[in-house]
Amino acid sequence: MKIVRASEIGTYVYCRRAWWYDRQGLVRENQAELAGGSRIHEQHGQRVAVSGCLRSLALVLLLAGMVMLTVILVQALV
Numbered sequence: 791m792k793i794v795r796a797s798e799i800g801t802y803v804y805c806r807r808a809w810w811y812d813r814q815g816l817v818r819e820n821q822a823e824l825a826g827g828s829r830i831h832e833q834h835g836q837r838v839a840v841s842g843c844l845r846s847l848a849l850v851l852l853l854a855g856m857v858m859l860t861v862i863l864v865q866a867l868v
Contacts, residue, residue, distance in 0.1 A: 802809040811818070818824060 798809065798812070801812060
């Protein structure tokens with residue numbers, strides 16, 4: 791029994807003919823476009839990872855600023 795992978799299901803849902811071509815072992819003629827799309831997806835993934843790190847850094851800096859403000863206000867009141 792052949793194992794069905796999630797990517798295969800995605801191919802089937804997106805385009806049944808593409809799924810059938812893959813099952814027949816036929817090679818796609820647009821390899822350059824596929825490679826370009828893969829590069830774009832990889833770059834996007836890297837940008838998403840960087841934006842997550844920057845968001846975490848922003849939250850840490852916000853918390854540090856709030857702590858500093860609290861310390862300054864407490865010192866001013868004492």
